[in-house]
Amino acid sequence: MEKKILSNSIWMMSEKVISIVGLIFVTSYVAKYVGPGIFGQIAFATSLFQITQVISQLGSDVIIFKRISRNVTSGIKLIYATTTIRFFIYLLTSIPVLLFTYYKGDSDGLIYLVACFLACLFSALDVYSIYYDATLQSKKNTIINAFGLIISLILRWGVAVFALSPEFLCIPIICSGLIPYIIRMCYFNGGLKVKIKRRKHKFLYTKYLFKTGITFVVSTISVAIYIRLSMLCLGYMDGASTVGVYSVAATLATSWGFICQSFIKSTLPSIFSEKEHHLAIMKSATLSVLVVCIASPILLGAFIFGEWFINIFYGEKYQAAFIPMMILSFSTVISALGTISARFIARMSGYGFLSKKMLVVAIVSLLFNVVLINYYGIIGASIATIVTEILSLTLLNYFFHKGIVFQIHKMIILKNLFLLKRK
Template identity: 40%
Template sequence: MNIFSKKILSNSLWMMVEKCVSIFGLIFVTSYVAKYLGPTNFGKIAFTATLFGFVQTLTWFGNQEILFKRVSRNPNSGLRYLFGTQNLRKILFLTCTVPILLGLYYYSDFLTLIFGIATALAAYFVTQDIYTIYNNAVLHSYINAIVNVIGLGVALIVRYLIVFLELDYVFLGIPIVLTALIPYLIKKYIFNRNQQLNSISLKTYRKYYLGAGSALVLSALAVTLYTQVTSLMLVALTSTRELGIYAVAVTLGMSWAFINTSIITSVLSRIYQEKNKYQSYMMVAKLNTVIILVSLGVVFILVVVGQWLVNIFYGNAYLEAYKLIVILGVATLCSGLGTISARFLIKEEGYSYISKKMMCVALSALPISYLMIYNFGLIGAAYSVLLIELLSLTLFNYFYKNGLLFKIHFFPFFKNSLKSQSLG
């Protein structure tokens, strides 16, 4: 079975174009900003981004994939659900944001607070941007691609001018907000021009949002925790300087994950619609193969040109980032495969298993990150990410339904077993 129809392939390519432009633009200007700020102040931006990563997770309350699946299956029902829970997301966002900003006000310096406020505003528009989910689910990602590039272009120009004119560091909060605000406004305008559905707020949708999400929000928080725990540990055990260097390594070593995400998101809309279990197993196995091949190609490129990229874009102050890049590249390969497994479990409605699994991953991530960073510093941070992603992909997945994901990972050896299992 070919998992790539023309529409799916086109949608994947549009998503890749959007992210490719975003990442390359981000690398060029971020490197300029990183040189301007230095590792310590650049680490402050990374720190606030880490904090509001948790806020976004809590605001979505585990519902992003539920929303995506619902729109994929029934766009009209999905739209009502998206709009019916909009006000709830606003309440959740404010509830989470206010304590963080108060904490930054009392316990951090002025620059960190400014970056925190700017990141909070950007996070707000991201959590209210239901149009991205809708466009991806109905395979209209070209809209997201075009408007996101416009927003990024404006934000990058503003950021470049701030650095070029050597304005105060606090002005760098403006492009952080613009990156999310401009695409949100344009997508909202396009959607409202083509759709007649008005904003609604129904108790049934709010109850379902919290009820269905409650099984996934802990796992979503666990994902955020184990992916961000390294940043938090670096600040706690070292300083924002090390976090700044680590943030550069993550940008170069993991930012290409958009390639995997674009392919996975587009193919998933078809996998979610597949009713035959064995066919869905086969499609997931093929998708795994595609992600492995794509990822290995990128990792090879990082091995060859990684040091050159650090030297050209970031300079001597960030040279330590080079030794982390390839390790984080392999971790991104594992993360891509892990994303496929997680989305497959959502199709299977294995919400309870996801929640338990991700709590185990998060709990294991804390000691792993602490011990690796405490003993090995920056290089330990990179290896901790790789180890956590590998455990999440393999050990913690293989207890589901007598090793179903293990069998799918090694599909050629378990074809007959999976066919029998799909009939059971």
């Protein structure tokens, strides 16, 4: 692994270390203070607007990442062209959600809904972070995100420590998206001189984004929905308190996933830019083996200390989160492997395949969630998630390009067997 890639990965991970510290000492404290009910309302609202946030992106994140990896100047112009589109699409998809909640008469949860709406709006507009990830400058992203995160965590901690009304949590919720967006936008615009000089050129980039992104948008929307279906179905079928417990399980289960994702994001540019097809396959397989090796000791630690951690930091009301947390921890590993496969397919311009596949995944996930939640509740939601991830990673991917993803997975198995023989 190149020194620059390793350095970039470390910077990306350092930001998440702050998130984990906040998770342990702040988020858990707030969750214990407000209880599963209010915590569930916030988690449910966040899930809703994260979906509209993804819809507003039109699948452009991968397209911009790929373009910058190959042509930085063209990628920057694409970034400028996508901002306005994101803003209007986000409003078109989010306002109906707010109006529905208002007319439904759910006044208790409306204030959290509005706060999450604003936070996700700023996150949707923050396309500048893609540039720094794609050009291996995650140090800048880390510093900016860490600053915004620390401010948000301090405000959350203050609400709980001074026993303020839970509604004050709306302030740090909004700040979590607003602060990084403003800083990154000012820094990006001040440091780069690339501009789209004519309206015609901006129109051409916008047209390209729609033409390329529309084939990918079904995929990204389907992903946004299916990874949150368990949360949404639980909210509809079991109520906010169950969502609160499940949210804790999901947060703990995915909190360490940044380690794998950091290496994946830092290695992707070299895979995208690799001209030799067989070398791209080999790099993808090697990266997958690395993900498995990183995840194994973490899973063991979660099994040994997970229940104790939940009882100490979250309290007795969240004890039911342990089993779902373990199931979702395995799902996190599978999801990371799925990211590698999906990006490899994107490298081969398989956007149409991904759109169709992820639509199928979303439908399958909905069916599993409805049935399993009905019979097994919160554990059923976790099982539905991991089964969906397994199908998405394996069987459904094998239909692409004569089973080329299967070749990657076969190479992963062979590499693991080789490592075991050496031991």
